[in-house]
Amino acid sequence: DTEVTQTPKHLVMGMTNKKSLKCEQHMGHRAMYWYKQKAKKPPELMFVYSYEKLSINESVPSRFSPECPNSSLLNLHLHALQPEDSALYLCASSQDTVSSYNEQFFGPGTRLTVL
Amino acid sequence: GENVEQHPSTLSVQEGDSAVIKCTYSDSASNYFPWYKQELGKGPQLIIDIRSNVGEKKDQRIAVTLNKTAKHFSLHITETQPEDSAVYFCAAIIFNTGNQFYFGTGTSLTVIP
Numbered sequence: 123d124t125e126v127t128q129t130p131k132h133l134v135m136g137m138t139n140k141k142s143l144k145c146e147q148h149m150g151h152r153a154m155y156w157y158k159q160k161a162k163k164p165p166e167l168m169f170v171y172s173y174e175k176l177s178i179n180e181s182v183p184s185r186f187s188p189e190c191p192n193s194s195l196l197n198l199h200l201h202a203l204q205p206e207d208s209a210l211y212l213c214a215s216s217q218d219t220v221s222s223y224n225e226q227f228f229g230p231g232t233r234l235t236v237l
Numbered sequence: 238g239e240n241v242e243q244h245p246s247t248l249s250v251q252e253g254d255s256a257v258i259k260c261t262y263s264d265s266a267s268n269y270f271p272w273y274k275q276e277l278g279k280g281p282q283l284i285i286d287i288r289s290n291v292g293e294k295k296d297q298r299i300a301v302t303l304n305k306t307a308k309h310f311s312l313h314i315t316e317t318q319p320e321d322s323a324v325y326f327c328a329a330i331i332f333n334t335g336n337q338f339y340f341g342t343g344t345s346l347t348v349i350p
Contacts, residue, residue, distance in 0.1 A: 163342070164340035165281065165340060167338065170337070226283075228282070
């Protein structure tokens with residue numbers, strides 16, 4: 123199974139809502155990533171988890187709160203978002219963060235719209 | 238940090254022709270260079286990659302070349318087909334620094350039937 127799954131596929135939320143994005147992989151990977159992608163732009167790294175510990179936070183606003191409950195799951199909790207946060211949110215996983223052959227497998231993404 | 242430039246931003250080719258996309262990087266410590274294909278509404282999918290100790294790699298109609306001295310690498314797609322139409326991203330990675338991917342700005346490839 124070389125698949126990263128993400129739910130939901132689409133999410134529309136108001137600025138006062140609280141919602142969560144979910145990501146799952148069963149490849150035994152110990153590194154998981156959240157990216158934000160705007161239209162016609164490359165993915166921008168938000169967070170990296172290595173062995174269930176947050177290892178990189180790319181100065182992301184606190185209205186985005188990541189969580190890694192176990193090695194297969196990654197969540198992104200959303201609260202008080204702004205319309206400019208509307209984007210495609212991608213999850214990815216890799217074997218770890220230091221191996222020399224470390225393909226990142228991407229999920230299909232969650233299309234988020236903030237009204 | 239690493240800076241990856243990608244050209245062209247858009248590319249249209251006739252079906253059956255070849256397509257070439259080029260990327261340059263700034264940090265000579267980068268040692269892994271994947272290429273991702275992203276179709277509309279989907280996440281990026283790895284199509285080919287190359288490590289810094291290899292100059293060229295080929296997989297059927299797709300090939301990647303790496304020039305470490307000049308710090309550039311290129312994606313070559315031969316005998317293009319309409320299903321090759323997508324956005325292509327290159328990336329450069331320095332291992333042992335958290336596996337952080339530095340993506341190029343993307344190339345939107347259209348293959349005209």
